[in-house]
Amino acid sequence: MFAAIEGSLAVAEAVKRCKPDVVSAYPITPQTHIIEELAKMIANGELKAEYVNVESEHSAASVVLGASATGARAYTATTSQGLLLMVEVLYCIAGLRLPVVLGAANRAVSAPINIWNDFQDTMAARDTGWIQLYAENNQEASDLHIQAYKIAENKDVRLPVMVCMDGYLITHSIEPVRIPSKEEVDKFLPSYRPEHCLTTKEPLTFGYLMGSEGYMETRYLIHEAMENAKGVIEDVAKDFSSVFGRFCGGLVEEYRLDNAQFVFVSMGTMVGVIKEAVDALRTEGKKVGALKIRSFRPFPKEAVIKALKGAAGVMVIEKDVSLGSAGALALEVKDTLYGLKKMPKVKGYIAGLGGREVLNETIVKALTLFDSDVKEPVFLDLKESVEGRKYA
């Protein structure tokens, strides 16, 4: 079915077809449309699941932790402060190796309070042990949810997955989306059969105390599972394409990289803006291309090297910043390329914080500033002055 549909509703349709047993969430803008739609589906009997209304995101994450440990397929969604409140539990869900899926409607973090899109929230959850996939548009947000369960439940992975979607730009935007049929999803995604769960048939202890004799190894195993996930993410994308007849997914997406001297690297909806800018610059004869990072965790070093090794310059533009250092994605890209015989020059740019619009001109400016000596990270589109204070 092809429908013009809001991103949140497309995600809810995808989640419904994955048949979660338990959904638990706490309302926070702009995640609300997803969970309202799921609550409606459950209320109408379209989705047979328990919807647990909780008193905080901390409890939402704890409910899906408990449900997943009991062998249920579980879903939650949140954003911004809600995700930050969840972080303590997120570490636990990954440490317990529970294949929970979380929809993150990317939003800025306080203070000042701001409900608009950027990636500072999910970047704060970067090291929790969750796989992080970033969607470019409504279709990807929907498809990645379906793939997320298959990745998470793979026995070589067994890690939770966060599907990151730009707040408003995806969650509240209407785009044409292919809504998968129930039959297709059933064919693609088998029902969840955990190797172990909380059951009286096999009384096991989950979440024990571990000293220095083994803690480090449990962390290593998560890292190893992340490495395994790289192959699984690619395989699942291929499976998806064979069932659904169209490709979506994978670790990265290359865009017009043939002979590209300068490559933009980014994530989420900004990649759409970059693609248009690349097209325009190409018509002007500029040899530019783009690399979309779809999987930020695990970080696809091999795919990034393959895509960028021939470039002269790499411009990483991102909607987050590690204050006092640089953008998280730029640091990853620099780390990945460091030591190559012909290492491209990499420059990091920060754009679109707190919902500031990223325009074609923003992207072109990044290219213009590439050879300048302006200090990194380069904050694009800073206003010259706000309230009398000079910025740029």
Added chain:
Amino acid sequence: MHKLYNNNLLAPGHTACRGCGEALGARLVLNAAGPKTIVTNATGCLEVFSTRYPQSAWEVPWIHSLFENSAAVASGVAAALKSMGREDEARVIAQGGDGGTADIGLQALSGTLERGDDVLYVCYDNEAYMNTGVQRSGLTPPGAHTTTSPVGKVSIGNKTNKKDLPSIVAAHHIPYMATASVGFPADLQRKVKKAVSIKGPKYIQVFVPCPLGWGSDPALTIKIAKLIVETALFPLYEKEDGKLTSLRKLVKRKPVSEYFKLQKRFAHLFKTEEGKREMERIQAIADKNAEEYGLTSKPKAP
């Protein structure tokens, strides 16, 4: 293994201290609930002394994740069992200490109770953060010395009254709630059995002495756990659908000093005039309890 230990769902060999009231309480609770039980546990002594990898003392499926979320995790377990048609497989018991329940876990507990989730929450109340080294909690009683409410030249210990958690729980109008003490094991086990026979949210607060944290003789755990009830500082009762359905009456109410004198955390109250005044104030709390609950007449002087 001695036959006394057969069928214990909290197996012996764990690393709790001598005379630990919480270990005793958990064993009594689990044995009463039976093997068809899934347990969620808050961070704390109980979790630490029972699950040191690679060993576990739990003979039932058991999960721990964080300090403040035992109730919410239990809600998730209950929701999963319901959703998957496994409701008859097991009852869900959430466990936590007084800090994990009354302080950091109060919000999650309220959520579980308010939603009507089919969970029995058991709070093991030893009146301070014992696992981290005896710091004051919201359930630490007045006058008690803890490492963060220390006795000093200008301090007679904890200045605040013990949070009335059972009343907070009662305000959720749940089908069953009770207070209990390891000093009265048969009473505790009867309450657990009744609780797990009822659908919906249940709550039991069990008084569990901590010899290490209280400075009491490990051999006196049961005696102390009886004494607090006998002073009326910790009345034992049950409420079903908001109605008081049982109350442990006291034949001879004991003065609070009799309970205090067995614990170093109250020793300073006997040494100064100010301490004695504080003890009188606490005696008045016990008197008020006795009157409010109709426990007995005034205590006889020792």
